[in-house]
Structure formats: structure tokens, C-alpha cells
Amino acid sequence: MSYETEQLSEVKVFKDPVHRYVHVKDRLIWDLIATPEFQRLRRIKQLGTTNLTFHGAEHSRFNHSLGVYEIVRRIIENFADEPNWNKEERLLCLSAALLHDLGHGPFSHSFEKVFKLDHEHFTQQIILGDTKVHEVLERVRPGFSQDVADVIGKTYKDKLVVSLISSQIDADRMDYLLRDAYYTGVSYGQFDMERILRVMRPMEDQVVIKSTGMHAVEDYIMSRYQMYWQVYFHPVTRSAEVILTKILHRAKELYEQGYAFQLEPIHFLSFFKGKVRLDEYIKLDESVVHYYFQLWQEEKDVILRDLCERFMNRRLFKYVEFNPGTEMHVYLELHDLFKKAGLDPSYYLVIDSSSDLPYDFYRPGEERERLPIHLLMPNGELKELSRQSDIVESISGKKRTDHKLYYPKDLIEKVTDLPIKRKIKELLNIQGDGNHVR
Amino acid sequence: MLDNHARIMQFFSMAKEVTGRKKLQKMIYILQQCHVPFEEKYNYHFYGPYSEELTLRIEELCNLGFLQENKEEKSSYYQYHYQITPEGEQFLRQFSLNMPDYSDKVEKLQEKSSRFLELVATLLYFDHLSRDEVFQKIQALKPSQNYSEEEMEEAVAFIRELKGA
The missing domain is CATH 1.10.3210.10 (Hypothetical protein af1432)
Structure with a gap:
């Protein structure tokens, strides 16, 4: 055999x-x-x-x-x-x-x-x-x-x-x-x-x-x-994803600046250098990543330490709905205010779009763009699903995109310059717990 | 800060109008392969390189009013036309993108049919294979397109021209 x-x-x-x-x-x-x-x-x-x-x-x-x-x-x-x-x-x-x-x-x-x-x-x-x-x-x-x-x-x-x-x-x-x-x-x-x-x-x-x-x-x-x-x-999952992405960015940036990590992040080195060998890739699993995040909570770098502490303890960023079509000026103003308040906006003010997520909806698409779902009709003909189903047709053309602006509410509350703090809170419409529609 | 959105908008400000989602998909992929730094992730998908991320990004840009999408009914499918809007132009002005000048490439791509660009994109996708292997692969994967030897040669020459442009 x-x-x-x-x-x-x-x-x-x-x-x-x-x-x-x-x-x-x-x-x-x-x-x-x-x-x-x-x-x-x-x-x-x-x-x-x-x-x-x-x-x-x-x-x-x-x-x-x-x-x-x-x-x-x-x-x-x-x-x-x-x-x-x-x-x-x-x-x-x-x-x-x-x-x-x-x-x-x-x-x-x-x-x-x-x-x-x-x-x-x-x-x-x-x-x-x-x-x-x-x-x-x-x-x-x-x-x-x-x-x-x-x-x-x-x-x-x-x-x-x-x-x-x-x-x-x-x-x-x-x-x-x-x-x-x-x-x-x-x-x-x-x-x-x-x-x-x-x-x-x-x-x-x-x-x-x-x-x-x-x-x-x-x-x-x-x-x-x-x-x-x-x-x-889900916006809360996206908040965790935003923080995770920022941790990786920060660690890479620190490595590029020659920062001395308390423990050399050997499992990440090839990722930082942009040349990942297969055996190194296979070695990196979630346990290893969590191990480093645990350690990085003790690092001297304030941003890396804070982001890891947030991720490990689920102290996530809050968010507001954001419309890049009408509110880019708000973002730019906030960007400026965050800098003045001592909060690095590249880590603490993040626009997240649905196109940043790895999931797709059903789309019939154009001819030879991508393969749609075909129904086999009794006469042997093939028909594209959304042409036959009212339900599928009705959700095929709907708006399925969304943008959010993420920020650390707790750090904003700690800003000592009161006029700046007031302005940031006003622009983000922070009153209670965060998570608002402006 | 929505840089990837801005890069796509910059492409539309050059291209003015693009007819067909398939053509758009292939144009961005080909430009990416010519080292224009678009970051949308592509995979092979039945008819050649395809990016779900790009599809969703275009949908977002349409929803934001930055792109105008017009739908034209064909016999068994729809065809879509895309154009930048004044709001889109205004959005773009807020970015200072560090992009190479690739307008001549866009112009060359615009002149070609989507069928031809499908071939070019597929050739680029398999550029790790030898010339004979790629030709065989294309015959096997795209029998219905029935690309001739001459078309393949033309596509290879076009890639050379584009990369040199």
C-alpha cells in the first residue's frame, strides 16, 4: 500500500x-x-x-x-x-x-x-x-x-x-x-x-x-x-488592536534608535530588521509575545511601558465616531493640542478605519473582478446570487464602512494645563465614560 | 493618519477617471510592483492579483464623498466608473505625501484594456518563475482568456517599458 x-x-x-x-x-x-x-x-x-x-x-x-x-x-x-x-x-x-x-x-x-x-x-x-x-x-x-x-x-x-x-x-x-x-x-x-x-x-x-x-x-x-x-x-476589540499595533511600532522605533532594552528582545530582532527567517517566524507564538509585553511593563521608556500595561490589563483607549470627510480639521487641531499636552499623537491619537481590518463582505463585483456565488437554476443556467435574492441584494449596496478616533481618556484627565485639557475634552466630547458619537 | 487613503486619492487626482473595478485593481497592483508605495495587500484570486483591502478602501472613499462611483448596467454584470470629487481634492490637500512622480506610468496604464492589464498583473505576480514557466502557468490558469504568444510578449515588453519609465 x-x-x-x-x-x-x-x-x-x-x-x-x-x-x-x-x-x-x-x-x-x-x-x-x-x-x-x-x-x-x-x-x-x-x-x-x-x-x-x-x-x-x-x-x-x-x-x-x-x-x-x-x-x-x-x-x-x-x-x-x-x-x-x-x-x-x-x-x-x-x-x-x-x-x-x-x-x-x-x-x-x-x-x-x-x-x-x-x-x-x-x-x-x-x-x-x-x-x-x-x-x-x-x-x-x-x-x-x-x-x-x-x-x-x-x-x-x-x-x-x-x-x-x-x-x-x-x-x-x-x-x-x-x-x-x-x-x-x-x-x-x-x-x-x-x-x-x-x-x-x-x-x-x-x-x-x-x-x-x-x-x-x-x-x-x-x-x-x-x-x-x-x-x-467591534470597537473595543479594535481599541485593543490599536494598542497592540502601537506597542509593536514603539518597540521597533526604540530598537532603531539604539535604545537599550532591559532584556534584549531576541525573538523580535529579525522583525525589527525586516529580514525574518522561517525558523525565527515559527518560533514566535503568542506566549512569547505576552512574555515580552509582560517584561516591557518594567521598561524605562514611558510610552512602551504604558502601552504594554494597557494591553495586559485591558486598560483600553476610548473612542469617538469620526468622519474624515468633515472632521479632518478637528483631528489636526487635536494633534496639535496633544503635542502641547505632552501626549505623543502618533501613539495616543489614532484614526482606525474598517478597511484596516482583515474581513470582507459579500460583493458580487464586476465581471472577472472576483468570483461571486452562483446559483444553479433548474434549466442549468448560472445566476449570480444578488440578482436572485432580494435579501442579499438589499445588503450588497449598503454602507459598510466606519472610522473611529481612539484616545487614552485617563491620560487626558491627567493633563495639567487646564485650558488645553478643556479644549481636548471639548473636541472629543468627553463628558462621562468616553465612547461617544460627536 | 489615513495616509493609505490619501495615496489612493492622489492616484485618482492623476488618473482623473477609472473605468472598471478590475482595471483599478490591476492598475494599483502594477504600480505597487513598480515600487509606488501603495500598501494594500494583494493575493491571487481566480482572475489574477486582487486586493480586498483596496475594495474596502474605495468603498470608504465613496462613502466619504471623496470619490464619485457611477454604476453602469451591462448584460450580466455591472461596470463601475470612479472619479475624484472636489471634496476629495480638498481632503488630499491636507496631506504632504512623500510619493515618487508616477504620472507617466498612470498615463500608460490608462491607455490599456483591463484584459491586457490582467495579463500584465498576472505576469508580475509570477515574476519569480522562469519565462517559460510563467507562460505555461498563464495558459493553465486562464484558458478562457486565451492569451496569444504575441500578447504575452507585448505584456513583457510593456512591463520593461513601465519599469524603465
Whole structure:
């Protein structure tokens, strides 16, 4: 028996709160799960700083990756007798589903922004580089790891395979919506995934939805819409994200100025220098990042110390709604006042936009801009979802953007120059707890 | 301080009008590859390099009234036109961006079709591969576009010209 077809003596099951059970029968999948690079995902939270808003959101990229694998496994099971489905792609799909997030680092959104990194690049590197994952994949056949990397990178020749892992209705999104809803405890992320899986049909180069399943897909789109606003764009989570980003900026700036850290931040050095080797990237997980943040609370630098203390103890920035179209002059005035008050505005006055967040809504888009969700009509025609569904159409054209201005209310209260303090408070409309609409 | 928004607005103040979201996506990607410091993150997405961040940023700029979006109905899809507004020009004046002069590149890109720019962007996306490998990759990934050998050669020459410009 070749490694490719080797099965475990019995099906292994992982208990999972979202899918009940995750089933593993292939030796390859079992071995991939056991690699250090995959086990590392246990130490990276799926939702970064969201646990500071929704305390249940402690789930990891490991849980999510297993979930995506399980969804793809079920889809493939349903596709078994479909004419457009190539059964030989099964193991490739399962491997790509399992490994699709392998390159995520700790708080990857902030890290990517500050250090100009791309987790997708590291996913490719881990799959193709000198790693245990690569070694296991190549046991299937030489070049198998490249195929897995191509599926995840969406450059594999069979687009049907790609669309299972990455499209507007893919296993990745279905798992994270259900899982994030479960762990945050919100009730609006629910939709009938079983129904969607039953109405998925493989076509030549994409997965389409049988038109009778349109209402289940509407539910999925609505839950996506609700989750973005209620969970992913939550202003308190964004406040934590702003502080985290500023900590990384400050540490990098201090390093560039030759600042003497009390303990040399060896795990960050390659990030500061802008040349991150794969082995260094893999070593940095959330435990390491928290360790440094803990230490930096004792640093001499007042800004780094303050920001770390805020992040570790959830002493977050307050915010006001901000309209860059009409209020840029307010921002500029505040910028000036913050400087006069001794508060560095590059760290303590931050505009945060929804486009700074890594989530996307359903958009039908233009022809050949991106692949929309297609419904398979009874006559065999394909129709774009928002052209058939009033519900989807109604949320497709709505305003889905937002800007906020973040600031440390407690530090403003400590400003000793009273006229400046009064003016800042007036411009930010601070009366009570903060968090206001101007 | 919304510098990434301002960079996109500066692009529109040069381009005046852009027809098609696809064309816009590819123009920004190609400029990025020519070292114009746009920071939007791109991935490959079925039809070539695509940035969700750029899509959302454009939506924000439209909502803020800095860009005017006009929607034109085609047979099975919509096509969008974008133009900078006076409010957008005013917003831009508040920034002193440290950007290279790339107006000649914008002009060259404007003259090309979105189909051609899709090819150019895809060639740039795979520029770590050898010339033969890239051509094979494009034939495999874009069979429906049916790009000819001549078009690919033309795109390679265009990239050379653009990077030298």
C-alpha cells in the first residue's frame, strides 16, 4: 500500500463543539496534524484580541484548521458520484484545507501591518521549505507539497479544488463563522451548514449552489454581515488592536534608535530588521509575545511601558465616531493640542478605519473582478446570487464602512494645563465614560 | 493618519477617471510592483492579483464623498466608473505625501484594456518563475482568456517599458 492510500487501522475522531466530530482516516492527515508546525497553531488564537471583548473567544487556529478540514471532508463525501468531481484530488483538497492557515503568526494582523509581512507567504514557505510538514507531504509523491501550496495560493490549475478552500462560500468561511459565533457566545452567526453542503454542486471550475438552497445561503450571507458588525468590527476589540499595533511600532522605533532594552528582545530582532527567517517566524507564538509585553511593563521608556500595561490589563483607549470627510480639521487641531499636552499623537491619537481590518463582505463585483456565488437554476443556467435574492441584494449596496478616533481618556484627565485639557475634552466630547458619537 | 487613503486619492487626482473595478485593481497592483508605495495587500484570486483591502478602501472613499462611483448596467454584470470629487481634492490637500512622480506610468496604464492589464498583473505576480514557466502557468490558469504568444510578449515588453519609465 502506498503512503497516499494508507489508512489508519480505525477512524480517529476529535471531539469538536461545532461539528461534533472531526474524522481522520488517512495516514497523511494524521501525520500532518502531528507535525510541530501544525501543533504550533494551538498557540495562536483565531481571533487575536477579540477575547478582550468576548471572553469566550480563546479558540485557536488549530481548532479552526481541523474544522475546515472536516467541512471539506464532508463536501467531498457528498461529491463522490458527481460527474465533474475528480476523485484523485481528494487528498490534495484535504491537505490544503488542513494547512491553509499554517503561516498565521501571533496577532498576525498587527504584525503584518507593522513589519510588512504576509502570512500567506509564510504558509507557502512552511509547506515548501525545510520543515516537517514539507517532509510529510513529499512522502505522497515528489511535487505534492507544491500542489498543496498552489491550492492554498489559489494558483492551482483546477479551480474547482481552489474554490472549495477559498471562494465566497468556502469551507474556511463556513467554519470560522460558526466557530467564532460559538466561542464568542453570540447568537447571530448561525446558519444551516448541513443544508448548504447538500446543495453544493461541483461544476467545471467552481462550486455552485442549487437554486433550491438559496435561502440557506441567504442565511449564511446574513450571518456573515451580522458577525462583521457585531464581532469582527467591534470597537473595543479594535481599541485593543490599536494598542497592540502601537506597542509593536514603539518597540521597533526604540530598537532603531539604539535604545537599550532591559532584556534584549531576541525573538523580535529579525522583525525589527525586516529580514525574518522561517525558523525565527515559527518560533514566535503568542506566549512569547505576552512574555515580552509582560517584561516591557518594567521598561524605562514611558510610552512602551504604558502601552504594554494597557494591553495586559485591558486598560483600553476610548473612542469617538469620526468622519474624515468633515472632521479632518478637528483631528489636526487635536494633534496639535496633544503635542502641547505632552501626549505623543502618533501613539495616543489614532484614526482606525474598517478597511484596516482583515474581513470582507459579500460583493458580487464586476465581471472577472472576483468570483461571486452562483446559483444553479433548474434549466442549468448560472445566476449570480444578488440578482436572485432580494435579501442579499438589499445588503450588497449598503454602507459598510466606519472610522473611529481612539484616545487614552485617563491620560487626558491627567493633563495639567487646564485650558488645553478643556479644549481636548471639548473636541472629543468627553463628558462621562468616553465612547461617544460627536 | 489615513495616509493609505490619501495615496489612493492622489492616484485618482492623476488618473482623473477609472473605468472598471478590475482595471483599478490591476492598475494599483502594477504600480505597487513598480515600487509606488501603495500598501494594500494583494493575493491571487481566480482572475489574477486582487486586493480586498483596496475594495474596502474605495468603498470608504465613496462613502466619504471623496470619490464619485457611477454604476453602469451591462448584460450580466455591472461596470463601475470612479472619479475624484472636489471634496476629495480638498481632503488630499491636507496631506504632504512623500510619493515618487508616477504620472507617466498612470498615463500608460490608462491607455490599456483591463484584459491586457490582467495579463500584465498576472505576469508580475509570477515574476519569480522562469519565462517559460510563467507562460505555461498563464495558459493553465486562464484558458478562457486565451492569451496569444504575441500578447504575452507585448505584456513583457510593456512591463520593461513601465519599469524603465
